[in-house]
Amino acid sequence: MTAARPVLDAPGTDGAAASSPRLIPYVPVLLFAPCFIIYAVLFIWPQLSLLATSFVDGNQWSVAHYQRFLGDGYYWELLGRTLFLGVITTVITLVLGLPVAYLLARMQSRWAGFLLVITTFPLLVSAVVRSFGWMVLFFRDGLVSKLVVALGLASPPFQLMYTMSGVVIALAQVLLPLMVLTLYGVFRSIDRDLELAAMSLGARPSLALWLVTLRLARGGILAGSLLVFSLAISTFATPSLVGGARAHVMSTAIYEQTIELLNWPFAAALSSILLVFVLVLALVYGRVLEGRGQTEARP
């Protein structure tokens, strides 16, 4: 940093010329260096060795692990169940997140800030702790399991523990704050006068929302959905604690292959497959955000 340019020792020199920062290429390099070295060693290298490991069988290169995945109906079902979990979780967080984010964004009282903090608070509590809370409610004597039986949705010896329904309920709660925060930002950026204009021209409030606000917010809605979906298919703590071995998804299957079965190459192949899905979603997400930036930039 200090090497970038000499100290200004002559106060009389022309201010503009003397003070314009000279772009010496090694200064940004020095600023990045610590971050870049740590990333190269602990991020790029391990991820490349993960990919390499997935192509090793015994002592030679092979695609055996991928063949095993593709050739076994169990893993197709696993992948399908994982994607299904992602879809359902996204739908639930949208249904609850849209009204919450909309009301928070349009509220004109000092409560709005407080409610936003309440919404973010669960994000600060470890997913392990939040899942544990659901487990207390999901066991046979738990409040929610009893409620399900009382509503006649299931017959008595019933518990939500170790079921996909339980995983969905818990996971949607874990990811809801992220959806609300994304949508809140989008709704705040949409001028409420547009809604008022639509209503003054005779649209019912629900129609005005549908025609104006949701149309304008669709980029943000897509972005929030991709974010939640991508986390829902890859997160580990909640499916592992609530679903356990009886409701396997990709992440819990990967964990089982490593710590329990010690089949690291197959775990690496499963991880790479999951990674492909997440990366594709991230690329779409990037495109969506870019597109939004361009439309907003237009006058």
Next chain:
Amino acid sequence: MTIDLKSPFGALLLALTIIAFCYLLLPILVIVVAPLGSTGYLSFPPQSLTLKWYQAALNDTRYVGSFLTSLKVATITAIVSTVIGILAAHGLTRYEFRGRKFIEALFLSPLILPTLVLAVGLSIFFSRTGLLTGTARLAASHVIVCTPYVIRVSLPVFQRFDRTLEEAAQNLGATPLQSFLMVLLPVVRPAIIAGAVMAFITSFDEVVLALFLAEPSAPTLPVTIYSAVQLGFDPSVAAVSGLLVLLTMALMVIYHIFGAVRD
């Protein structure tokens, strides 16, 4: 409010919002309240009230020990990721050069990577290279997860920073280092604090990397809770989790009061 909450449509929105808030807060309420029950198993709502499980949690060396491990890992992680993140954010906003967009995308990319995939990769990597030992492995791994948060929070603030302030300082005789430390840093301080707090909380709460990389003899608190929960429902585990929730709540209140005073 553009929508009348007393109209049927407004009432529907309001009802969904109330349901959403109950849904968001229910498991957290359960984990704080359930260990107050005097029964040997967890139930919600609790039968009769007692503080004995909370006391048991505070007296259990297992929990206290792993709390201290988590504190240590999160502190190291927060310091390292804040320092390297701030330097990188400064470099990204101060200088225009080829490949800047690429470097920025690279530095933010761990945000989209599933932690589990990162953990599998790092386990393979550490067992092959034998690099680092003990708690340092976990802290180093957490740095990869936490640095992107620091960069993401500080980038917009660094971008908004008025460069003429630095130039003015340098015209008055400050070295670039002095103007960085005495002009830039004080202005962007709120972003630095927010980034450091986020890095600390993310590391403290993180369980997947910790499951793979923490030393078996010194697990972090989330790992201890994760393992204990799977073995059975000892109310003192819930009490530890409840304490964690209350602590987070207290820190958040302090942060907001502190932030409000400064603004």
